[in-house]
Amino acid sequence: MHRSASRLTRIxxxxxxxxxxxxxxxxxxxxxxxxxxxxxxxxPGAKKSVPAVAPAKFAELPDPCKAISTKTISSLVPKAKSKxxxxxxxxxxxxxxGCSWNGLDDNGVKGSQYRWLDVGFTRFDSDQALGSGAKRAxxxxxKQLAKTRTAEGAKKMVEAPVSGIGEQATKVTxxxxxxxxxxxxxxxxxxxxxxxxxxxxxGAGYAGAKTPSGADILKDAEKAAKEAVTAVAxxxxxxxxxxxxSSPSASPSKSAKSSSN
Numbered sequence: 001m002h003r004s005a006s007r008l009t010r011i012x013x014x015x016x017x018x019x020x021x022x023x024x025x026x027x028x029x030x031x032x033x034x035x036x037x038x039x040x041x042x043x044p045g046a047k048k049s050v051p052a053v054a055p056a057k058f059a060e061l062p063d064p065c066k067a068i069s070t071k072t073i074s075s076l077v078p079k080a081k082s083k084x085x086x087x088x089x090x091x092x093x094x095x096x097x098g099c100s101w102n103g104l105d106d107n108g109v110k111g112s113q114y115r116w117l118d119v120g121f122t123r124f125d126s127d128q129a130l131g132s133g134a135k136r137a138x139x140x141x142x143k144q145l146a147k148t149r150t151a152e153g154a155k156k157m158v159e160a161p162v163s164g165i166g167e168q169a170t171k172v173t174x175x176x177x178x179x180x181x182x183x184x185x186x187x188x189x190x191x192x193x194x195x196x197x198x199x200x201x202x203g204a205g206y207a208g209a210k211t212p213s214g215a216d217i218l219k220d221a222e223k224a225a226k227e228a229v230t231a232v233a234x235x236x237x238x239x240x241x242x243x244x245x246s247s248p249s250a251s252p253s254k255s256a257k258s259s260s261n
Contacts, residue, residue: 117199124195159172164226169188183204192233195232
């Protein structure tokens with residue numbers, strides 16, 4: 001009886017060993033999983049990657065006084081004091097530039113017609129902290145429109161989007177009385193890529209001459225604005241072509257030519 005009891009004790013002890021091993025194994029797996037989970041979490045002090053902003057579309061601005069053709073200037077400002085225009089003062093013409101023309105077409109006893117045209121360009125680079133050049137230009141587009149709305153003394157102001165000029169454009173027309181005459185104004189604010197173009201055209205009749213049509217002033221302003229926007233793309237196309245031409249890889253070296261013969 002005693003021997004049977006001892007044998008039973010040994011059997012039970014042996015049977016318990018696998019159970020203990022299984023439990024130990026489960027406990028070990030659980031610990032490994034926790035350690036694995038802990039390693040997959042963000043380590044203290046780890047920096048999150050910040051998406052890079054899109055590069056700016058345009059790196060150059062056109063010569064503002066050549067952005068509108070001589071033919072158009074002659075049509076819009078017939079007696080311009082200078083067909084070459086008067087450049088605006090700028091500390092960095094690659095980021096901000098402008099030009100203006102004005103003139104009085106004197107028709108003697110029939111009166112005179114005055115016209116004034118101004119175009120301005122503002123270019124924005126992409127900046128990791130400030131955003132892409134296009135987004136910064138969009139913000140400036142809004143600011144330029146806000147400035148136009150605050151024109152002192154403006155009457156009958158009308159604002160509306162306009163198609164076919166850059167990626168977005170808005171026209172603002174209004175009447176303004178100054179120097180004893182009634183002026184018709186048209187401003188076009190347009191954005192092309194990372195560049196904002198602001199063009200203003202106005203006119204008045206002097207000495208009894210008829211006040212110009214607001215519709216004609218707007219039509220001419222839109223025409224000039226299209227040329228200004230196109231000039232931005234042309235300036236950068238030319239710059240790219242010049243870069244390629246000046247690049248050493250643009251033309252084969254003498255040694256390359258001789259080796260190919």
